[in-house]
Amino acid sequence: MTPAQAVVALDVGGTGMKCALVDPDGTVLHTERHPTGAERGPAAVVDTILEVAEGLAGKARADGRTPVAVGMAVPGVVDEARGVAVWSANVGFRDVPLRELAEARLGLPAALGHDVRAGGLAEARLGAGRGAGHVLFVAIGTGIAAAHVVHGAAAVGAHGAAGEIGHILVRPGGPRCGCGRPGCLEAVASASAVGRRYAELAGEPATAAEVAARAAAGESLAGQVWRETVEALADGLASGQALFDVATIVLGGGLAQAGAQLLDPLRAALHERMTFHREPRLVAAALGDEAGCLGAALLALDDLEKR
Numbered sequence: 001m002t003p004a005q006a007v008v009a010l011d012v013g014g015t016g017m018k019c020a021l022v023d024p025d026g027t028v029l030h031t032e033r034h035p036t037g038a039e040r041g042p043a044a045v046v047d048t049i050l051e052v053a054e055g056l057a058g059k060a061r062a063d064g065r066t067p068v069a070v071g072m073a074v075p076g077v078v079d080e081a082r083g084v085a086v087w088s089a090n091v092g093f094r095d096v097p098l099r100e101l102a103e104a105r106l107g108l109p110a111a112l113g114h115d116v117r118a119g120g121l122a123e124a125r126l127g128a129g130r131g132a133g134h135v136l137f138v139a140i141g142t143g144i145a146a147a148h149v150v151h152g153a154a155a156v157g158a159h160g161a162a163g164e165i166g167h168i169l170v171r172p173g174g175p176r177c178g179c180g181r182p183g184c185l186e187a188v189a190s191a192s193a194v195g196r197r198y199a200e201l202a203g204e205p206a207t208a209a210e211v212a213a214r215a216a217a218g219e220s221l222a223g224q225v226w227r228e229t230v231e232a233l234a235d236g237l238a239s240g241q242a243l244f245d246v247a248t249i250v251l252g253g254g255l256a257q258a259g260a261q262l263l264d265p266l267r268a269a270l271h272e273r274m275t276f277h278r279e280p281r282l283v284a285a286a287l288g289d290e291a292g293c294l295g296a297a298l299l300a301l302d303d304l305e306k307r
């Protein structure tokens with residue numbers, strides 16, 4: 001009998017790292033969380049990533065499992081083919097060869113992926129998009145990003161930057177986006193944008209979740225902000241559908257936690273925008289914030305199969 005195996009998986013975010021040991025069948029065996037400590041600079045973050053990964057491999061061995069691979073997901077621009085974290089605004093990576101570093105430190109094959117593409121991969125294969133074949137995963141949080149997954153593989157793009165649906169222009173002359181251009185989807189409809197817009201109209205700060213709750217309670221300004229958000233998202237998703245013709249759109253990230261309050265009007269607004277395009281199924285993500293970590297494990301397993 002072959003001994004039980006485990007994949008070491010890490011999803012590195014701007015503030016925290018979600019880490020896990022995952023069985024090759026996709027079952028999560030163990031989870032850990034660690035602060036990223038991005039303020040310490042990228043070199044210190046890399047040290048922490050390697051240390052945590054090494055610790056997880058040790059934990060697997062202590063539990064009687066053989067660690068077989070390491071999967072890591074990071075934000076920003078990621079060159080998956082070379083295993084390089086090319087650029088990241090919130091972690092500060094600039095051309096960090098993370099895959100090579102992890103392989104050298106742990107003596108295990110490693111794979112590096114993009115956090116949202118990893119999350120989308122997991123949702124498409126194990127979560128809300130399971131069985132759909134063609135899936136667009138859209139994460140709506142501080143920003144908006146997407147992963148286009150076809151038969152279990154996420155498109156990476158020529159430069160590691162596919163899926164930036166948050167920078168589709170939806171409101172020419174609208175609020176300025178973090179990328180510098182006015183009117184991007186993310187500047188109008190991300191969770192942060194919802195809070196900003198409400199503060200602008202109501203003169204008091206509120207989180208997107210608070211705006212959602214106030215809109216549900218019938219507060220008119222909150223209702224207006226929510227409707228504007230839904231309209232902008234529908235414009236963005238309609239562009240996504242025109243490009244990708246998917247069977248299922250999976251919505252994840254903080255804003256999707258509003259559930260039916262977001263999905264029902266968004267489904268209607270998307271329906272209005274479909275002409276000859278086939279309307280996709282619109283569903284909420286199913287894996288929660290474990291998705292990125294699970295996706296990192298899937299990437300590592302896929303990579304192992306190719307070797």
Ligand SMILES: [Zn+2]
Binds near residue numbers: 166177178180184186
């Ligand atoms: Zn932008």
